[in-house]
Structure formats: C-alpha cells, structure tokens
Amino acid sequence: MPLPFPAPLAPYATRAEKTRGRLHAEPESETRTPFQRDRDRVIHSVAFRRLKHKTQVFVFHEGDHYRTRLTHSLEVSQIARSLCRRLRLDExxxxxxxxxxxxxxxxxGHTGEDVLEECMADxxxxxxxxxxxxxxxxxxxxRASYDGLNLSWETLEGTVKHNGPITGALAExxxxxxGKKLEPMPAALAEYAAGHDLELHTYAGLEAQIAALADDIAYNNHDAQDGLRAGLFTMAEAKDVPLLGPSLASVCRDWPDAPEAVQIAEAVSVLIxxxxxxxxxxxxxxxxELNPASAEEVRAASEPMVAFSEALAxxxxxxxxxxxxxxxxxxxxxRARSHAKRIVRDLFQLFFEEPGVLPPVWFNRQEGKPDDKRARAICDYIAGMTDxxxxxxxxxxxDATRWL
Incomplete structure (x- = not known):
C-alpha cells in the first residue's frame, strides 16, 4: 500500500545529504535540500515556462485540452513522485x-528534433x-558568476542518463x-563531460530510472487519451489493442451511460x-534480487533496476x-508535421546564410565564429523557440506581404 507520509529512505535511495555537490560551490540552503533547490531552479527557468507552448503531439494552438510539453512534464513528475514514495526513494x-x-x-516535438538533426548533421x-x-x-x-542553473551532480547525472548508460560496455x-550500433556520444555531452564527469558509462540512480519509466507511462496513456478525444482513432479501433482495449471495455461495462470522454478518462486512469x-x-x-546497500551499487549494476515486467513489456x-x-x-x-518541417528548415537555412537577420544577442553569439560554432548558436536559438x-x-x- 502507498504510504500516506514519507517513510525513512531505503538504503539504495540517493541521499541529498551525501550529494556530490555543484560544479560551482555555493552555500547550502537553510530550508531546502539540494534536490529541492534544483527543482525550484528548474521551475523558475525560462526554458520550463516555454514548455507551455511546445508540441507534445498537437501544435499548441490546435486545442486547449490537449497535452503540451509542460503538462506532459507535470504529469510525468506526478507519476515519478508516487513511485519514489512507494519505493522509499528521494521524491x-x-x-x-x-x-x-x-x-x-x-x-x-519530434518533428522539430528530426529537422534539427538533419540541419546539424555536418x-x-x-x-x-x-x-x-x-x-x-x-x-x-x-547568476552573474556562472552560466546555467548550477544543479547538483545527481540531478545532472539523472537527467542525462535517465534512459541508461551512454558510453561503455553497458551502452554497447x-x-x-x-539491433543497432552504439551511436557516437553527442558533441554537447562530450564537451560538458570533459570538464565535469557524470560517469556516463553507468546507470543513473533509481530516482532517474523511475523518471524515465514515468515518462513512458505518461505519454502512452495521455497520448492515447488525446488521440481518442481528437477523433484520430475510435474506441472501436482500439478494442483489440492490448492494455488499452480491455481497459476501455471494462469501463464501458461498468459505466455504459457515462459520456465517452468520461469513459476514456476512466480507462486511462485504470491503465496508469x-x-x-x-x-x-x-x-x-x-x-x-540484487539487494543493493547504496545508490552506488545501483549505478554499478549490470541492468536497470526499474523496469516493466516481462509479461507487460x-x-x-x-x-x-x-x-x-x-x-x-x-x-x-x-500535415502539421509537414508545415513544421518547412518552418524549422527554412529558419535554420536563412539564419545560417544571412546571420544579419538574427536578433542582436544571437547574432553576437555566432559572429566571427567558424561554421560549426555558428550552426550551434543558431541551433540553440531555434531549439529554444516555442511553436x-x-x-x-x-x-x-x-511572408513578403507583411512589408507591403
């Protein structure tokens, strides 16, 4: 049973009082743990606010009831906290x-990511x-004294490695x-890791592993709910789909007179x-089975500790x-993807060929730089945009008509 109040942390939990600290030393807070401070810094960041107008599946203006990157992230965090509490980890x-x-x-969403991958291939x-x-x-x-949010080692490690090791034998x-070859480490990761070792060859702690599975749970269920409500597929089409079909059928039997939107919400709640x-x-x-005595033993394990069962996977x-x-x-x-591809590709090509049209702050970041640095600055600018x-x-x- 879920505990109503936080229980003492398990031996294998990541412990805030044993944090490996921050890249730039700071006095500790008198009222918050290092991980609570990290959370607050993320919530107060510009990038977090922008998630409100970034695509999950539907472009932001297509409807107020569909998920955005912000609502998705909030839903992932709720599931992650629940699982961390049940397993006596650091919520x-x-x-x-x-x-x-x-x-x-x-x-x-992933459309913008695909186009930026193409544009940045060279x-x-x-x-x-x-x-x-x-x-x-x-x-x-x-802060005037450093770039970035200066988060704790454990938060950076967990964010980078929540899907597993990036280098080394385990990643291979x-x-x-x-059935794939190990991809080269992304340049941005390699650049950062050269000055701050995040141990990219190991698994992350349990809390980050849970965040990764919480992401899977959230997007599978909430995308299904949004797809049904948007009419992209019907309940009849979903009836033979494992997990979703039986869940819908069970709710329809129990609540035959409920509105369809309510039946869908009930089914998704049951499935989550x-x-x-x-x-x-x-x-x-x-x-x-492993009986780890510390978070370090979890990191050193040969497989992730957090997973779906073989029956459900x-x-x-x-x-x-x-x-x-x-x-x-x-x-x-x-159709929306098609428009999005053209928008991102056009912007990248124009900014690269005519950097003088960039806003001054971004023009200054790429001026006089070699092509790879110019491309990275333009990529940073576009990646930060909302839809x-x-x-x-x-x-x-x-649109030339704007100037006529």
Whole structure:
C-alpha cells in the first residue's frame, strides 16, 4: 500500500545529504535540500515556462485540452513522485529529473528534433537530451558568476542518463539488444563531460530510472487519451489493442451511460494504475534480487533496476505501435508535421546564410565564429523557440506581404 507520509529512505535511495555537490560551490540552503533547490531552479527557468507552448503531439494552438510539453512534464513528475514514495526513494530528485527531462526539445516535438538533426548533421549533430544539458548548464543564466542553473551532480547525472548508460560496455550491450550500433556520444555531452564527469558509462540512480519509466507511462496513456478525444482513432479501433482495449471495455461495462470522454478518462486512469503497479512490483523484485546497500551499487549494476515486467513489456510495445500508426502518423498530424518541417528548415537555412537577420544577442553569439560554432548558436536559438514564436518568426521572414 502507498504510504500516506514519507517513510525513512531505503538504503539504495540517493541521499541529498551525501550529494556530490555543484560544479560551482555555493552555500547550502537553510530550508531546502539540494534536490529541492534544483527543482525550484528548474521551475523558475525560462526554458520550463516555454514548455507551455511546445508540441507534445498537437501544435499548441490546435486545442486547449490537449497535452503540451509542460503538462506532459507535470504529469510525468506526478507519476515519478508516487513511485519514489512507494519505493522509499528521494521524491524531490525523481521530480526534478521528470520536470527537466524535456527542456531540450525544440518546437514542434519530434518533428522539430528530426529537422534539427538533419540541419546539424555536418556540424556535430543535435540530440534533445544533450540539448537539455546545454539548457541546464549553459543557456539558462540567472547568476552573474556562472552560466546555467548550477544543479547538483545527481540531478545532472539523472537527467542525462535517465534512459541508461551512454558510453561503455553497458551502452554497447543495450544498443546491440535493439539491433543497432552504439551511436557516437553527442558533441554537447562530450564537451560538458570533459570538464565535469557524470560517469556516463553507468546507470543513473533509481530516482532517474523511475523518471524515465514515468515518462513512458505518461505519454502512452495521455497520448492515447488525446488521440481518442481528437477523433484520430475510435474506441472501436482500439478494442483489440492490448492494455488499452480491455481497459476501455471494462469501463464501458461498468459505466455504459457515462459520456465517452468520461469513459476514456476512466480507462486511462485504470491503465496508469496498472502500469505503475507493474513497475513497482518488477522493480521491487529486482531490488530484492540484487539487494543493493547504496545508490552506488545501483549505478554499478549490470541492468536497470526499474523496469516493466516481462509479461507487460510486449503489450506496451504493441500499444506504442498502434499509437504510431493511428495517431503519430495520422494524415492530420502529418500535415502539421509537414508545415513544421518547412518552418524549422527554412529558419535554420536563412539564419545560417544571412546571420544579419538574427536578433542582436544571437547574432553576437555566432559572429566571427567558424561554421560549426555558428550552426550551434543558431541551433540553440531555434531549439529554444516555442511553436508560436517559430511560426511568427517564419511569417515575418518569409511572408513578403507583411512589408507591403
């Protein structure tokens, strides 16, 4: 049963009082733990506010009821806190990793990311996870004495590695299991790691691993809810989909006269609960098997401790495949993706070829720099845009009728 009040932390929890500290030394707070301060710094950041107008699946102006990157991040943090509480981990660390995990996403969701990857292919690449690290350590600036938010080592480590090791034997093993080759480390990560070792060859602590699974739980369920409510697919089309179909059928039997929107919300709530319980039980089993005495033993493990069970994992993959075909590649979403691709590509090409049209602060960041540094500055500018700002910038620069 979930505990009504925080219980003493488990031995394998990440402990705020044993933090490895910050890159730039600061006096500790008298009222907040290091991870609580990290959370507050993320919430007060410009990048976090911008998530309100960044695409999850639907471009921000398509409807007020659909998820944005901000509401998605808040929902991920709620699930992460719940799981951390049940497993007696540091809730604040789980929460801040969840809140920060998408800060590096450009406008228009994965579409914007795909285009920036293409545009940056000859200039050390683009990776939204590495971009999140740039936001946290370089692009946000609230203190005169350093760039970035100066977050604790554990928060930076968890944000970068929440999906697993990035270098080394474990990362190679993980890539091989997916039938892929290990990708080169993103340039932004390599640059930062050269001066601040985040131990990229190991797993992150349990709190960050939980944030990663909370992300999966949130987007699978909430994207399904948004897709149904938007009419991209119907309840009848979902009836044979593992997890989602049985959940909808059960709710319709119990509440046959409820409005469809309420039935969908009920089904999603039930399904989130089932996935959360599954992660809790599988994680508890793995922890009992390893019996780690510290967070360091969790990091040194040969596999993640937080996972879905073998029984549930195939059904989750099938649900993702259904959402990909029926929702993420629905013709209406594809039309929005098509516009988004042109907007991001046009902006990058124009700024690179005619940097004089950049706002002064961004012009100054790239002026006189070699092509790779110029491209990185332009990429930073575009990646920080909201959907609406990118649309308006494109209209200003490419709609000649505005000047007539």
């Amino acid at each position: 604040d660390l789980g929460e801040v990793v969840a809140l920060a995990h998408d800060l590096g996403h450009p406008p228009f 200039y050390s690449g683009f990776d939204h996870n590495a971009q999140t690290l740039r936001v946290l350590t370089k692009l946000e600036r609230h 093993e993980k890539a091989k299991a997916k 609960g089932r996935m959360v319980n599954d992660v809790f039980e599988e994680t508890s089993r793995r922890l009992a 195939p059904d989750i993959r099938t649900l993702r495949e259904f959402l990909f075909g029926k929702m993420y590649r629905h013709y209406k979403v594809n 609406g700002f990118a649309i308006e910038e494109h209209r200003k620069l490419f």
